[in-house]
Amino acid sequence: QVQLQESGPGLVKPSQTLSLTCTVSGGSIDNSIYFWSWIRQSAGKGLEWIGRMYASGSSNYNPSLKSRITISIDTSRNQFSLKLTSVTAADTAIYYCAREGATISNKYFDSWGQGILVTVSS
Amino acid sequence: DIQMTQSPSSVSASVGDRVTITCRASQGIASWLAWYQQKPGNAPKLLISTASTLNRGIPSRFSGSGSGTDFTLTISSLQPEDFATYYCQQADSFPRTFGQGTKVEI
Numbered sequence: 001q002v003q004l005q006e007s008g009p010g011l012v013k014p015s016q017t018l019s020l021t022c023t024v025s026g027g028s029i030d031n032s033i034y035f036w037s038w039i040r041q042s043a044g045k046g047l048e049w050i051g052r053m054y055a056s057g058s059s060n061y062n063p064s065l066k067s068r069i070t071i072s073i074d075t076s077r078n079q080f081s082l083k084l085t086s087v088t089a090a091d092t093a094i095y096y097c098a099r100e101g102a103t104i105s106n107k108y109f110d111s112w113g114q115g116i117l118v119t120v121s122s
Numbered sequence: 123d124i125q126m127t128q129s130p131s132s133v134s135a136s137v138g139d140r141v142t143i144t145c146r147a148s149q150g151i152a153s154w155l156a157w158y159q160q161k162p163g164n165a166p167k168l169l170i171s172t173a174s175t176l177n178r179g180i181p182s183r184f185s186g187s188g189s190g191t192d193f194t195l196t197i198s199s200l201q202p203e204d205f206a207t208y209y210c211q212q213a214d215s216f217p218r219t220f221g222q223g224t225k226v227e228i
Contacts, residue, residue, distance in 0.1 A: 047166070047209060047220035062217040096165055107213040108156040110177070112165035 002027035004097050004113035012091075012120050018084040022097030022113055029078045030055045035100040036073060036080045037109065042093035052100055053080060087120045094118075124148050124212050128221035135226060141197040143224045145210035150190045154214040157186055157195045160223075161206045169208075170195065200226070 008020035022036070029036060037052035051061035053071045061069055065084070073080040084091060095118055099111040125148035135141050145155065153173040158166035168177045170186040173193055183198045197204055205228060210221040 046222050047211075049218040049220070060216050064217070098165075106171065107154060108168055108171045108211070109158075109166070110168050110171075112167075115165050 002099060002111050004099065004111060006095060006097050006113045006116040008116060008118070010117055010119060012087050012118060013122050014088055014120055015086055018082070018087050018091060018095075018118055018120075020082045020095055020097075020116065020118070022080050022082075024078045024080075024099075028075075029073060029080065030075050033102050033106075035102050036071075037098045037100045038071060038082045039096045039098055039109070039112075040093040041096065041115070042090075044090070045093075048093075050082065050084075050095075054102065089120050092118065092120045123217055124151060124215060124219050126210055126212055126219050126221040128208075128210060128224050130224060131222065132225040132227060134228065135200050136228065137200055137202055139200045141200055141204075141226060143195045143208055143226075145188075145193045145195070145221050147191045147193075147212055147214075151212045151214035153189045154212060155186075155188070155193050156211045156213060157184075158209045158211065159204075159206045160209065166209060197226075 003025045005023045012018045035052040038050040041047050051071050053059040053073050068085045070083045094115040096115045097113045098109040127146045129144050155173045157170040160166040174186045185196045187194050207223045207225045209223050
């Protein structure tokens with residue numbers, strides 16, 4: 001059974017870059033039937049989809065964040081990463097990595113990491 | 123973006139009750155809808171996909187229905203472990219969007 005685990009700093013200063021990594025175990029990130037996604041949850045905005053990447057490198061981003069986000073994938077380490085630049089307090093949230101199906105019969109987030117709280121504060 | 127609106131925002135219920143949660147999409151999404159359950163301190167868990175398909179291991183007291191813009195999640199007989207917050211999510215278009223959540227509490 002696949003497991004996902006987020007890692008990264010829990011505190012980021014305003015205007016700096018938030019960097020998180022998701023390590024996938026129990027399955028290959030190279031699997032062609034999945035996308036690898038980032039989702040965040042805050043009290044103010046609820047659950048917000050950030051973006052996703054396929055092992056081939058193709059990606060989709062939320063337009064509201066597109067100018068500030070980069071998602072990358074490292075198949076050799078079975079990891080994918082999120083970078084969010086120029087953070088403000090509004091980016092304070094629990095960040096989840098998740099697996100999203102890439103087939104017509106499964107287009108949903110069927111596995112999630114436990115989440116990591118990132119606070120933006122000086 | 124497609125707006126997902128859930129109602130009610132919260133519902134008080136007792137063990138054994140039938141609970142119905144509604145999700146409305148701001149435009150048609152065919153059957154590209156999922157329901158998730160989230161308990162405090164945990165990540166959301168996929169319950170139902172494509173509006174009505176129960177995910178593996180999910181009890182049959184959960185059911186989903188609907189298509190187009192109006193969807194329903196029903197818990198036929200509420201169990202103690204079902205007290206949680208439930209979210210709908212559309213997978214029809216980008217960006218993926220979620221409802222604001224419905225908290226099922228005692």
